[in-house]
Amino acid sequence: MSPIRLGGLLGHESILKLIFQQKENCDIDEPDSNGRTALIWASEYGHEKVVQILLDAGADINAQDKWYTTALQAASKGGHEKTVQILLDAGADVNAQGVYMNALQAASKGGHEKTVQILLDAGADVNAQGGKFRTALQAASERGHEKIVQILLDAGADINAQGGPYNTALQAASYHGEKGVQILLNKGADVNAQGGYAGSPLSAASFSSNETVVQMLLDAGADVNAQGGELGNALQAAVSSEDSDETVVQILLDAGPDVNAQGGFYGNALEAASYHGNETVVQILLDAGADVNAPGRHYGNALEAALKGGHEKAVRMLREKMP
Structure with missing residues (x-):
């Protein structure tokens, strides 16, 4: 690692000042093997004084590493408010998009409320799309940061924007927190929006064995038979792990799903439960009319x-049900 990058990483102001005094032609933006410059390193760790020294020495404020991460994104991810403000004041592109996220998504994912507000005040596009989480609202929702969800909605975030593995903010929130789900439902989130890995918010909540959220979504009009995604439908999602929640399975069955519905990775709920070996759930499905001979x-x-x-x-249970 070059002395400049090392100084940026460790926050050694005196080392950097000495280097700049003695080396007139040193490359301040020399990247490491991942394309990271001293400014990106210093920003990630919130070394404010070092960041200022590097900027004063002419560091490229919008330089990107090989994942297109900028200094502003790095600082935002860590919630380093003062560093974020220094970079913005120096002209950092608030909407620069990286492979994984932009600055607003990074701050939203990290749960850094003040940083989120600083970025919004600086003109961050609240509905910018791209990266792993697709939108800042999805990032905040997936991590259960309810206060940031509210901040973003108040700033005009599109509650039903679709895209990425979570598809919508509601589906992202449904994996985890009740409060975030309730906020989104109260603001008019589409409870039956289709897409993403789980296929629907109800399937996401069912897969996560979140009884409260499953009931909230059903009460809000979620379609218990909605098909889509890798998990097929909510019932199949609920039984697609070894620690399937029997209560969630029963809540879904009480809502009247097609117990033999086809779709998803396993093809049907009984095949999913059988593969994961939850005998109690297998019995519940059989008692509910699951077809032991249904093709998966x-x-x-x-x-x-x-x-x-x-x-x-489970093998014995299934064989006993066969003609």
Whole structure:
């Protein structure tokens, strides 16, 4: 690592001043193997004085590493308010987009309320799309930062903007927190928006075994039979892990789903439950009318799935139901 980058990383002001005094032709923006400059390193760790020294020496404020991360994004991710303000005052591009996120998304993901407000006041586009979380609202919602969700909504965030693995803010919130879900529902979020990995907010909540959120979404009009995403539907999502929540499964069954609905990675709920070996859930599904002979998808049928998963008790249960 070059002395300049080391000084930026460790926050050594005196080292940098000495280097700049003795080396007239040193490359202040020399990147490391990941494309990171001293300014990006210093910004990530909130070394305000070092950031100012580097800027005064002519560092490229909008330089990007190989993931297109800028100094402003790095500072925003860590919630370094003073560093963020220094960079903005020096002309940093508040809306520069990286592979993973922009500055507003970074601050929203990290739960840094003051930094979010600073960026919005500086003209950050609250509805900018791109990166892992697609929007700042999705980032805040997925992490359960309710106060930031409210700040972004008050700033004009599109509550139903779609895209990315979480598709919408409501689906992102449904994996985790009740408060965020309630805020979004109260503001008119589309409870049946389709897309993303889970396919729907209800499937996301079901997969996460969040009983309260599942009930909230159903009460808000979520379609218990909605199909989409890798998880197929809410019932299949609820049984797609070894620690499936029996209460969530029963809540969904009480809502009247098609227990034999086809779709998703496993093809149907019984195949999913059988593969993961949750005998109680398998029995609940069988009692609810699940067809033991229904064709599945990834493993062929429920019995094959149970055999593949090595769950002897589930295998016996399924064979007893076969003609």
